[in-house]
Amino acid sequence: MIIKRNFGEFLSSGNIKDEGLQISEDTGNYSQPMTTTEINTIIPLSSDTHYFDAKPNSNKLLIVLSATGTKPGRFNLWSLRDQIPHNILFLRVPTNDWYQRGIPGLADSHDGTIEAIRSLAKAHKITDMYTCGSSMGAYGALLYGTSLNCNVLAFNPEVELKLPSSRSTKMMPKDAPVNFLDIRSEMKKSSAIFHIYTGERDPVDLYCADSVKDFVNVRVVTFPADEHTVLRTFVSSNRFLALMWSFMSGSESLILSDTGRAMSYDNFAYNFYHGWLAYQGKDNEKCRQFLELALAEYPASSYCQYMMGNTLYRLKDYEKGKDHILFALALEPELPEHHVSLAYYFRQVGLLEEAVKTHLEIQKRWPESYQSKYELAMVYLALGKKSQAIAQLEAVIKLKPDRQNYKNALAKIQ
Numbered sequence: 001m002i003i004k005r006n007f008g009e010f011l012s013s014g015n016i017k018d019e020g021l022q023i024s025e026d027t028g029n030y031s032q033p034m035t036t037t038e039i040n041t042i043i044p045l046s047s048d049t050h051y052f053d054a055k056p057n058s059n060k061l062l063i064v065l066s067a068t069g070t071k072p073g074r075f076n077l078w079s080l081r082d083q084i085p086h087n088i089l090f091l092r093v094p095t096n097d098w099y100q101r102g103i104p105g106l107a108d109s110h111d112g113t114i115e116a117i118r119s120l121a122k123a124h125k126i127t128d129m130y131t132c133g134s135s136m137g138a139y140g141a142l143l144y145g146t147s148l149n150c151n152v153l154a155f156n157p158e159v160e161l162k163l164p165s166s167r168s169t170k171m172m173p174k175d176a177p178v179n180f181l182d183i184r185s186e187m188k189k190s191s192a193i194f195h196i197y198t199g200e201r202d203p204v205d206l207y208c209a210d211s212v213k214d215f216v217n218v219r220v221v222t223f224p225a226d227e228h229t230v231l232r233t234f235v236s237s238n239r240f241l242a243l244m245w246s247f248m249s250g251s252e253s254l255i256l257s258d259t260g261r262a263m264s265y266d267n268f269a270y271n272f273y274h275g276w277l278a279y280q281g282k283d284n285e286k287c288r289q290f291l292e293l294a295l296a297e298y299p300a301s302s303y304c305q306y307m308m309g310n311t312l313y314r315l316k317d318y319e320k321g322k323d324h325i326l327f328a329l330a331l332e333p334e335l336p337e338h339h340v341s342l343a344y345y346f347r348q349v350g351l352l353e354e355a356v357k358t359h360l361e362i363q364k365r366w367p368e369s370y371q372s373k374y375e376l377a378m379v380y381l382a383l384g385k386k387s388q389a390i391a392q393l394e395a396v397i398k399l400k401p402d403r404q405n406y407k408n409a410l411a412k413i414q
Contacts, residue, residue: 047105048072065133065140099140199226210269302331
């Protein structure tokens with residue numbers, strides 16, 4: 001009987017079976033069930049792309065899939081090792097391929113990686129698995145959750161890759177294969193429960209969440225003040241660990257006071273997303289039409305109000321635009337861009353001293369607001385205060401040294 005130690009060979013020859021027996025094609029004989037040590041020899045416990053943190057007294061495994069930008073051997077949510085009493089498998093991918101090709105430290109394909117995880121779980125007597133991730137890692141969590149049929153905690157996931165202006169469109173390498181373009185059909189037929197937490201200020205994320213909100217096994221929670229930052233908000237507000245404990249214990253979701261209602265409306269997310277696309281492309285009339293439909297359903301969307309206000313500014317309807325900006329300010333007074341847009345209104349209608357006053361207040365509260373510095377430079381130019389305008393533009397360039405348009409603006413007045 002030949003005993004092989006290369007896991008890739010086991011996968012290709014079918015040598016690892018669910019019952020833990022090893023079959024050699026060379027002899028057709030059976031070996032004894034593999035021990036944990038033997039499994040660990042075949043499946044390394046760590047590499048640049050994975051790390052298994054074993055907790056012998058637990059039968060649960062949390063699989064944490066990292067987001068974009070992690071360095072070799074570094075993983076998201078690393079501190080969970082000391083915060084929960086369960087096994088954790090940390091995963092990352094070398095390139096931003098949205099987990100399309102498996103984990104190189106485990107196998108060279110998605111299916112191979114899933115088999116490696118199952119074998120690792122069996123060797124460590126794990127019976128319950130869970131996945132968790134944010135952004136790209138959230139898509140990975142959905143993908144691995146459907147493959148392993150386990151419950152998922154996903155922050156700001158895409159559910160369909162390559163949507164216009166999505167992060168996967170912008171960040172996936174051009175040569176990366178897209179083996180799992182749309183995860184929704186797999187989610188719908190899965191018996192797993194998918195918990196999705198997403199921000200109402202990110203049109204792509206909200207559009208994706210909206211497309212699965214009616215699945216019986218999907219729970220969507222949205223946050224009006226968040227963009228692509230929901231996990232960060234949970235961590236910074238000291239609520240993430242409680243959420244994780246609740247998730248892994250199968251308890252009801254936490255009672256949260258800062259959730260939104262975007263999922264309550266039939267067409268809001270669709271119109272919001274397409275209005276945002278038009279806003280990015282400066283198709284002002286198309287943007288206005290979509291945002292009118294979105295706001296008719298959900299006027300409490302601060303980002304919709306903000307985009308509508310600026311779109312109306314572009315269409316030279318400053319008074320109506322100002323009304324939407326004031327609405328956005330009332331909803332989210334702590335966002336500097338709302339104040340900058342109000343100051344822009346003052347400049348456009350000739351209230352220059354009011355614009356100066358507003359910008360100075362903005363810069364006192366948010367000294368890194370380069371938008372305010374640029375706008376204040378334009379106000380100073382209108383007032384004939386060239387030296388003050390130059391000082392503001394120099395401050396902008398210090399904050400944004402790669403933005404050529406600001407350098408051009410400075411050169412034009414020097």
